[in-house]
Every structure is written in C-alpha cells, then in structure tokens.
Amino acid sequence: xxxxxxxxxxxxxxxxxxxxxxxxxxxxxxxxxxxxxxxxxxxxxxxxxxxxxxxxxxxxxxxxxxxxxxxxxxxxxxxxxxxxxxxxxxxxxxxxxxxxxxxxxxxxxxxxxxxxxxxxxxxxxxxxxxxxxxxxxxxxxxxxxxxxxxxxxxxxxxxxxxxxxxxxxxxxxxxxxxxxxxxxxxxxxxxxxxxxxxxxxxxxxxxxxxxxxxxxxxxxxxxxxxxxxxxxxxxxxxxxxxxxxxxxxxxxxxxxxxxxxxxx
Amino acid sequence: xxxxxxxxxxxxxxxxxxxxxxxxxxxxxxxxxxxxxxxxxxxxxxxxxxxxxxxxxxxxxxxxxxxxxxxxxxxxxxxxxxxxxxxxxxxxxxxxxxxxxxxxxxxxxxxxxxxxxxxxxxxxxxxxxxxxxxxxxxxxxxxxxxxxxxxxxxxxxxxxxxxxxxxxxxxxxxxxxxxxxxxxxxxxxxxxxxxxxxxxxxxxxxxxxxxxxxxxxxxxxxxxxxxxxxxxxxxxxxxxxxxxxxxxxxxxxxxxxxxxxxxxxxxxxxxxxxxxxxxxxxxxxxxxxxxxxxxxxxxxxxxxxxxxxxxxxxxxxxxxxxxxxxxxxxxxxxxxxxxxxxxxxxxxxxxxxxxxxxxxxxxxx
Numbered sequence: 001x002x003x004x005x006x007x008x009x010x011x012x013x014x015x016x017x018x019x020x021x022x023x024x025x026x027x028x029x030x031x032x033x034x035x036x037x038x039x040x041x042x043x044x045x046x047x048x049x050x051x052x053x054x055x056x057x058x059x060x061x062x063x064x065x066x067x068x069x070x071x072x073x074x075x076x077x078x079x080x081x082x083x084x085x086x087x088x089x090x091x092x093x094x095x096x097x098x099x100x101x102x103x104x105x106x107x108x109x110x111x112x113x114x115x116x117x118x119x120x121x122x123x124x125x126x127x128x129x130x131x132x133x134x135x136x137x138x139x140x141x142x143x144x145x146x147x148x149x150x151x152x153x154x155x156x157x158x159x160x161x162x163x164x165x166x167x168x169x170x171x172x173x174x175x176x177x178x179x180x181x182x183x184x185x186x187x188x189x190x191x192x193x194x195x196x197x198x199x200x201x202x203x204x205x206x207x208x209x210x211x212x213x214x215x216x217x218x219x220x221x222x223x224x225x226x227x228x229x230x231x232x233x234x235x236x237x238x239x240x241x242x243x244x245x246x247x248x249x250x251x252x253x254x255x256x257x258x259x260x261x262x263x264x
Numbered sequence: 265x266x267x268x269x270x271x272x273x274x275x276x277x278x279x280x281x282x283x284x285x286x287x288x289x290x291x292x293x294x295x296x297x298x299x300x301x302x303x304x305x306x307x308x309x310x311x312x313x314x315x316x317x318x319x320x321x322x323x324x325x326x327x328x329x330x331x332x333x334x335x336x337x338x339x340x341x342x343x344x345x346x347x348x349x350x351x352x353x354x355x356x357x358x359x360x361x362x363x364x365x366x367x368x369x370x371x372x373x374x375x376x377x378x379x380x381x382x383x384x385x386x387x388x389x390x391x392x393x394x395x396x397x398x399x400x401x402x403x404x405x406x407x408x409x410x411x412x413x414x415x416x417x418x419x420x421x422x423x424x425x426x427x428x429x430x431x432x433x434x435x436x437x438x439x440x441x442x443x444x445x446x447x448x449x450x451x452x453x454x455x456x457x458x459x460x461x462x463x464x465x466x467x468x469x470x471x472x473x474x475x476x477x478x479x480x481x482x483x484x485x486x487x488x489x490x491x492x493x494x495x496x497x498x499x500x501x502x503x504x505x506x507x508x509x510x511x512x513x514x515x516x517x518x519x520x521x522x523x524x525x526x527x528x529x530x531x532x533x534x535x536x537x538x539x540x541x542x543x544x545x546x547x548x549x550x551x552x553x554x555x556x557x558x559x560x561x562x563x564x565x566x567x568x569x570x571x572x573x574x575x576x577x578x579x580x581x582x583x584x585x586x587x588x589x590x591x592x593x594x595x596x597x598x599x600x601x602x603x604x605x606x607x608x609x610x611x612x613x614x615x616x617x618x619x620x621x622x623x624x625x626x627x628x629x
Binding site: 159161162164165166167168169170171172175176179180183184 | 323324325344345346347350351352354355356358359360361362371372375376417418421
C-alpha cells in the first residue's frame with residue numbers, strides 16, 4: 001500500500017506516456033513490416049525493403065516534396081506577417097485594435113470543413129484556378145493566427161524599459177530592434193514558425209477542398225492510398241518526421257541545458 | 265579620467281519652462297531648473313509630482329509639450345534619446361537579459377564605436393566591484409548587484425549628465441544605505457552631473473548637494489539639504505522633509521532684529537528676518553521636534569516656553585519622542601536625545617522651550 005502511495009504519480013505518468021506514444025511506436029514498428037497483401041495493417045515479417053526504397057510507392061515522394069514546399073513557404077510567409085501583426089497588436093494602441101484581436105481568433109475557431117468549402121467558393125468566384133497557389137493562400141490564412149498568438153504573448157512579456165535602455169545607450173530604433181527586441185522575441189517567433197509548418201504539413205481538410213486535379217499533398221496521398229492499399233513507405237516517412245521532431249526538441253533542450261551550465 | 269574633468273565643465277543642464285501635459289492632466293507645469301555641472305542633484309517629491317516625467321524628458325524618452333532643454337550651450341529639446349549624451353539608470357535596472365554583464369556594460373560603448381570597449385567596461389565593473397561577474401547573465405545576480413551593473417552600464421559612457429530614476433527603490437533598507445554611500449563615492453570619483461529622482465527625503469538629503477522639492481508638477485523649493493530642512497518655505501516642504509510642529513501666529517510687534525508674535529494667547533519671540541514678506545495672513549511658526557527641549561517651568565533662560573501634558577511617550581534608544589498636548593488641544597512632537605536628562609512620564613505636566621533662531625515661519629499654501 002505504502003509503495004503504491006509513494007509511486008502512484010510515477011505509474012500514472014508512465015501510463016499517460018504510453019497512451020501518447022503507442023501510436024508512434026506502431027508507426028515505427030510497421031515501417032519494418034513486409035505485408036502479405038496491399039494493406040500494412042497486420043504484422044507479417046521483418047524487412048528493410050521500405051527503408052531501402054523510401055520513394056518506392058509511386059507518386060508518394062512527389063506529394064511529400066509538395067507538402068514540404070508548401071509547409072516551408074506558408075510558414076515563412078505567415079511568420080513574417082504574423083510577427084509584424086503581433087508587434088502592432090502587442091505594442092500599440094490604435095482604433096480597431098480589439099476588433100482585430102477578435103478577427104485573429106476567427107480562423108482558429110472556424111471548423112476546417114466550413115473554411116475549406118467557403119474558400120473554394122471564394123476562389124471559384126474570383127476565377128482563381130485551384131492548385132498550389134490556392135493551397136498556399138489557404139495555409140497562410142489559417143496558420144497566421146497561430147503565429148500572431150504565439151509571438152504576441154512573447155512581445156507582451158517584454159519589459160518596455162529594455163528598449164528605452166537601448167535607446168538611452170545610443171542605439172537607433174533599428175539597432176534597438178535587432179540587438180534587443182528581436183533576440184528576446186526570437187524564441188516566440190521560432191515556436192510560431194514551427195507550429196505553422198506542422199499545421200500546414202499535415203492539413204488534409206482545407207487542402208483537399210482547394211487543391212487542383214493534379215496537385216497532391218502528402219496527407220492527400222496517404223488518404224488516397226488507404227482506399228487502395230497502404231504502402232509501407234508511408235510509415236517510413238512518418239517515422240522520419242517523428243524522429244525529426246524529437247531531434248529538434250532534443251537539440252533545443254541540449255542548447256538550453258548547456259547555456260544554463262555555462263551561466264552557472 | 266582626464267575626459268571627466270573636461271566634461272565637468274560641459275555637463276550643465278538647464279530646463280526652461282519645461283512642460284508636459286496629458287489630455288486632462290498637467291504632469292510638469294513649466295519648470296525652470298539650472299543644474300550646475302558636476303553636482304549631485306536630487307528631484308524629490310511624492311509619487312505623481314512629475315519628477316520621473318521630468319527625468320524622462322531630459323533622457324529623451326518623453327516628449328515635452330512645451331519649453332526647452334539645454335545641455336551646456338546646446339538645445340537638445342528636439343533630439344532623440346539615442347542622440348543625447350545622457351544616460352539613465354532605470355528603476356527596474358532594465359539590464360538586457362540575453363547579454364552577459366560585460367556585454368551589458370559595453371553596449372553603449374559599442375554603439376559609440378569605442379575601440380577598447382572591453383577594457384573600459386571592465387574598468388567600470390571594477391568601479392562597482394563586480395569585475396568577477398563579467399561573464400554571468402543578469403538574472404544570476406542579486407538585486408543589489410544588478411543595480412550596480414545598471415550604474416556601471418550608464419557611467420561607462422562618461423555621459424554629460426547621469427539620470428537616476430529611483431535607483432534604490434527595489435533594495436532593502438540595509439542595502440539601500442550602503443548603495444547611497446557607494447553612489448556618492450562614485451559620483452565624486454567620476455565627476456559627472458548626477459540627477460537623482462526619489463521620493464525618499466532621507467535619501468535625497470544624504471546624497472545630494474542640491475535638492476529640488478517637487479509637488480504637483482511644480483518646483484516647490486530648491487536648495488541645499490540643510491537649508492531646506494532648517495528654512496522650509498512652505499508647509500508642504502516642512503512636512504515632507506522630516507516632521508514639523510506648526511503653530512498659527514499673529515505678529516504683534518517688531519523691534520529691531522526681534523519680533524513678538526502671539527499664538528493662542530501666548531507671546532513668543534521670533535527673528536524678524538524670518539518673517540516672510542508675502543502672506544502676512546495665516547502665518548504659521550514651525551519648529552522641528554528635535555529643536556524643542558523639556559525644561560523646568562521656572563527656567564528663565566528660555567524666552568519661548570509652552571506648557572502641556574504628555575499624552576504619549578515612545579523610547580527609541582537614541583531618543584525619546586513625546587506628544588505634548590497643549591491647552592488648546594494641539595499635540596506637539598518633542599524629540600529628547602537620550603543624553604542623561606530626566607525623562608518625562610505619561611500624564612506629566614511639562615514645559616517645552618526653544619531658541620528663537622531655531623524657528624521658521626511660513627504662510628498659508
């Protein structure tokens with residue numbers, strides 16, 4: 001009993017961790033499978049086939065490349081736009097500021113199906129042909145809100161006296177921004193950019209509405225493939241993405257730990 | 265520092281009808297101020313009196329609504345903060361959290377493109393006794409240390425004027441006393457004009473050569489600490505700097521250097537020169553608690569005597585503070601030094617006396 005009372009939090013913690021991690025583990029394990037039929041749903045035998053030929057599934061690597069390109073492009077654009085908007089909203093008092101804050105919240109609150117459908121209507125009535133451009137516009141639209149929210153929190157936590165101190169120490173407004181403001185807000189901007197990329201990369205619903213007949217992103221490919229048979233390569237890509245995310249977090253932790261150590 | 269002596273001659277600050285208005289509020293109401301170079305000048309007043317606004321206008325962080333600011337012969341009113349050879353020690357210190365102590369201190373020098381900024385920054389850190397912390401980040405230092413870094417970061421640039429915005433406000437009492445002495449030492453060592461904003465009268469009097477007492481956007485009185493304390497011009501100054509007993513008086517006669525006044529029917533002697541020329545109505549006589557003595561009722565060496573009953577006595581070690589109730593109900597505060605003279609008890613009938621030249625007189629506000 002006493003043992004249980006002492007270790008209950010650890011046990012519950014491990015169970016929650018397992019709950020979160022099991023899907024990822026399944027993805028990794030099944031990337032080494034050699035399925036008997038078209039579907040990679042049942043364990044058959046260990047094989048490195050998919051890892052040795054990651055682009056073996058026809059069309060998959062093209063879809064992946066498109067998703068990466070759209071993810072990077074939309075994250076870059078929405079990070080720049082979102083950061084500027086966050087500074088305006090976090091720093092200045094202007095007419096319509098609270099209304100703008102509300103507008104920023106809308107894309108996050110709107111159901112994706114509704115947003116996808118209404119965007120398609122808009123694009124058609126504008127005469128814009130569905131394709132990479134429409135996907136890009138749609139992705140920037142729904143990721144920019146997340147960037148604004150993330151960066152704004154960081155801007156709000158900044159002591160205004162710091163910028164005044166920089167000006168007092170002979171820094172021009174531009175120098176103040178690059179030497180003081182930007183380095184202090186950068187973690188927020190980085191987090192916003194990563195979030196924007198992740199949201200764009202795995203979006204299916206909005207993308208599916210606004211993609212052209214020939215544009216196929218990675219999530220669309222996976223969905224389409226699951227109708228006819230799932231290639232093991234999907235699991236390979238999933239595993240790489242997962243490990244990549246873990247590596248980013250790990251590197252960030254290591255840098256933080258080293259900085260703390262140097263400081264101490 | 266050879267440059268410091270040269271700067272000493274330059275660092276004169278002059279404010280002419282300086283004004284800051286907000287929509288429905290006047291923060292600074294056209295003040296005139298002349299700060300001599302190399303002096304330690306204090307702007308003293310309660311919160312909201314406009315002292316910080318004045319400081320921020322000198323720094324260039326706030327735009328005046330009217331008036332001019334001169335640094336030496338140069339009119340700097342329309343220049344921006346980064347163009348002014350003025351540095352500030354902020355109340356929150358405002359150290360850059362992402363830079364180490366050395367880079368914080370060297371920030372201004374690098375902006376000024378000083379080649380040997382590292383050497384100079386280290387010298388400044390030695391001046392505030394923090395050279396061994398150069399590689400650390402601000403958050404690893406205690407409040408007192410951060411305060412000294414903020415000071416080093418400002419003086420290292422050898423500004424013409426150094427502005428200090430309540431720099432000791434966040435420190436505990438003991439550290440504050442230490443830093444007051446430290447600041448005074450550094451000011452004498454570098455010879456830069458210091459303008460120190462504070463609401464702590466003791467701090468202002470300890471450190472400054474000249475104190476300007478501010479109230480509601482105006483300078484109420486300006487002078488050396490002893491002058492302000494001994495000859496306050498208004499009731500506000502008399503009570504903001506220490507404590508004062510104020511008695512309403514009427515002048516009855518003036519004969520040569522002495523004048524006779526009456527207060528609640530008691531005749532008192534004052535120095536004729538101390539009677540203000542303005543506001544003869546509503547005149548009040550002020551006397552500091554430590555200038556009052558407990559004397560024998562029969563003692564004839566004192567010309568000014570009042571009798572009353574001890575209504576409160578508190579012993580603080582170095583002295584005893586009494587409240588003595590006058591027949592007309594007013595309670596006067598008397599501080600008796602613990603010098604071996606007999607102490608009075610609660611309820612005792614006592615006589616208090618003072619020397620005529622220890623009293624000051626003020627009109628109504």
